[in-house]
Amino acid sequence: MADKVERTEEEWKEVLSPEQCRVLREKGTERAFSGEYNMHFEKGVYTCAGCGEELFASDSKFDSHCGWPSFYQGIDNGKIIEKLDKSYGMIRTEILCANCGGHLGHVFNDGPQPTGLRYCVNSVSLGFRSEG
DSSP states (O other): OOOOOOOOHHHHHHHSOHHHIIIIITOOOOOTTOSTTTTOOOSEEEEETTTOOEEEEGGGEEOOSSSSOEESSOSSTTSEEEEEEOGGGOOEEEEEETTTOOEEEEEESOOOTTTOOEEEEOGGGEEEEEOO
16 A cells, blocks of 8 residues: 555645545535446546545446446455444445545445445546556
């Protein structure tokens, strides 16, 4: 893992777009079916938009029909932190980048095998590096 990224909120505002700040730093959510990577299936690696840490391989991405990019596993243990989220009257598991603490989305137990998980991620929280 890269060196942990720690910035003040003002520093984050200098390096992220307003929408990235709203989602990554303020735990917002982009509108369903609006994100750049929802129906993106190019071969490569999805990274954290906040710090560039590699989070998901393209071969774990699937079309969940939920409106956000979905993956059945992270690229490596320890790169994604799971945290209980009781906001909005729901009980969910939030996922965060372990390197910079950026909010990625949530993980659910309704994904495909081999894990049965669906990492539901905001496109704005991601970057992408093509292998082709």
